[in-house]
Amino acid sequence: MSVPAVRTAPPLAPGTRPVPGYEVLAHLARTGWLDVYDVWSEERDCRCVVKTVRPDHRDQEQMCDQLLREGRWLEAFTHPHLVRAYETFDSPVPLVVLETLTGETLSHLVHRLRRRLSAADVALLGVQLCSALHYLHGQGLLHLDLKPSNVVVDRGHAKVLDLSIARPPGPAPAGVGTFRCLAPEQARGGPLSAAADVWGIGITLYEVAAGDAPFGRGDSREVPPRGEEGDEPCDGSVTGGRDDRYPQVEGTAPPIGLRRRLPGRLAAAIDGCLQADPSSRPSVAELTAALDATLPGPGRRTACP
Incomplete structure (x- = not known):
């Protein structure tokens, strides 16, 4: 017996007022x-x-x-x-x-440009992402879904989007986030720390620099936000749970140098973010200093804001 399809309401039409004003x-x-x-x-x-x-x-x-x-x-x-x-x-x-943000997402930018961003632009982007994450961590939150489609860039100025799955550091269910961008500890489930967001910075810089993600190429499956009670998906769907679904749990990220030649310090900073062991990744402050050291000119930053 066939199951009737669930009808989804269409989006609101132009001219509709969802709320007053x-x-x-x-x-x-x-x-x-x-x-x-x-x-x-x-x-x-x-x-x-x-x-x-x-x-x-x-x-x-x-x-x-x-x-x-x-x-x-x-x-x-x-x-x-x-x-x-x-x-x-x-x-x-x-x-x-x-x-309303002008500019475009990094994911769109990476696929639109015929040439990859310069090493200096990649490093400057990383410093800006570190700045945003440093602020969020100071507010007691982890972002947990940093990726190119959640960053908008306009004339070199980056803005981070989407706190829909943000949560304080501590225990979290398995698989919260985007499949190909999850830190290994996010994929497995368990205690999460700022190191999970350092992984997100690394994933983002890797894709921007190399033109492709290190894991799960083309797979952008996302997990809906989960509730606080019982740690189950809000819509009742089954997500996460098996480590062998996640290539970042099975193996390590290929060094960025295999995909693109970069200055040694910049390549080392990106590779450092993608260490499987969270304790082996740099802190946000250490990452900021490492990225800043690769930037030319006297205006370099030397510490996390």
């Missing part, structure tokens, strides 16, 4: 649990971005809470390399209003 201009994207819109803010007299839980997932209370938590964090945080949130609404629909 905001008018939908266009639907930008639909993920496994979110809709993203280009909207007009009457109060600010400018365009903004709205993230909201998809209609077919709004009965998932933990998923809605996760989005609202992210919005409140981004409203409170102030950092030049983190996206800003303007407002968070819990009714009539769970919704977060974010600044």
